[in-house]
Amino acid sequence: MDAAVAECGVQARRSDGKLPPHVTAYLTMGLWLFPDDDYAEVAVKVTGALDRFGCWDAGWSPPTAGGISQARKRLGRDVLAEVFERVARPVASAVTSGAWLRDWRVLAIDGFDVDVPDTTENAAEFGYSRTGGGPSAFPKARVVALTECGTHAFLAAEVGAYAVGEQTLAMPLYARLRRGELLTADRSFYSFAAWDRAQATGADLLWRIQAGIRLPVIEVLADGTYLTVLMDKTIRGGRRDRILAAAADRTLDTCDDAINDRGLPAAHLARVVAYDVPDRSGNGTSELITLATTIIDPAQAGPDELAEAYHLRWEHETANDQLKTHLRGPGRILRSKLPDLVHQEIWAWLLIQHAMTVLITRAADAAAIDPDRISFTRALRLARRSATGSAAISP
Known part of the structure; x- marks a missing residue:
């Protein structure tokens, strides 16, 4: 916390103030x-915990609502984002159950929106x-986030206006991926530019593809999946044919036509897994799911494993539910009437959820059970009790 305050340049103006930036951040x-x-x-409830942290003087009286509001304005939008x-x-x-596909850590990317107070500034x-x-x-503010599927932990996020699309907010997040991770994404996130940026990190991808995107069959594999080429939609005609021929010969990496004018890839080899989900909408029909993945070798992951891993993406919805239902409460809006404070409040929201997932996952690992088996509601009650001053009173 102190390092984030220093990085953002919002150190306390008074040495004797009872709401220095780090205290304000904890209160938020x-x-x-x-x-x-x-x-x-x-403030009354958390000063006991702040006293244990060594950043609250027990002789101070709790600050007023007006004092906290002014301190939040001084803190600004960046400190909690930096934390x-x-x-x-x-x-x-x-050993965490449900977090892995073989040696890949399974992640998801998705978005949600949140209602904020109807003020001129927020609008x-x-x-x-x-x-x-x-x-x-x-x-409404829009948030797009990377989530660790097995633990529901938010790992990175972008916050923007409602009019900013999820694909746009997602683009900076792809740089956060690392080798050894498998990113799942719904069909609304696919574009060649997004795929190219995410794949360049060395992470592996498992994304659903929209029905209207052409996936030419390069080679049918023994497990029923097939190889295809994902390419920039501006590539047409003879150049497209030459890229497909190079992919069939497994010479795509050395094909000049597969490089754009900036020296970057304009096409990528991918493997396609397609399967039906019976009666998904409840009307007796089936739904075709088409997935593209960077995991080319069937020996590394079979189609059944990949289908199961893709559906772990729904764990992101559990993370969203923890935010909206358990921490915020259904139907509620945020408190903040100014945009800087909205950003600050959202980052505080994500921090509390992340901290809860750490506590839950550690407990689950110790008990050798899936983190899903531990109630977020009960864990939150424990956290609330430990955060109050009464938790510090000796028996």
Whole structure:
């Protein structure tokens, strides 16, 4: 916390102030532990924990709501984003159940939106959604995040206006991927530019492909999957034919036509897994799922394993539910009436959820069970009790 405050240049203006930046940051996170309480009540509840951290003087009186609000404005939008950047790391250990496909750590990318107070400033910064011909009741911020599937931990995120599409917000996140990770994504995230950027990190990909995208069959493999070429949609005619021929000969890496004018790949070899999901919509029909993956060799992962790994992507929805239902509460909007404070509040939200996933996963690993078997609600109750001053009182 101190390092983030120093990095963002928002050190305390007064040496004797009881709301220096690091205390304000902890109080802002405390708002997510106690969403039913106002600023002053949250401050009363968490000062015991802050005293144990050595950043609160027990002789101080709790700050007023107005004092906390002004301190949050001084803190700005960047400190808690920097804290998240420093602490958000993969949580699953080698023994964490449900977090791996063989040696790959399974991740997902997806987005959600969140209602913010209807103020002039928030409306200008975030905008409204439009359904049924009219604007939404509240402005909405959009968040796109990387999630570790087995633990539901958020690992990286981008926050923007509602009008900014998920594909746009996702692009900076691909640089966060690492070799040994397998990123799953729904069909709304696929574009050649996104695939190219994500694959360049050395991570492996397992993405659903939209029905309208042509996937030429280069070679049918023994397990029923097939090889295809993903390429920039601007490539047509003879150049496209030459790229396909090079892919069939396994010389795509040395094909001049597969390089764009900036010296970067304009085509990638991929493996396709296609399967039906019976009666998915409940009307008696089946749905075709078409996945593309960078895992070319069937010996490394079979089609059944890849299909199962893709459906781990739904663990991201569990992470979203932990944010929206358990931490925020259904139907609620954020507290912050200014855009800087909205950003600050969202990063505090993600930090608390990440901290909870760490606690849950450590407990699950110790008990040799899947983290899904530990109740987020019960764990949150324990965290709330330990964060209050009463937890520090000796028996």
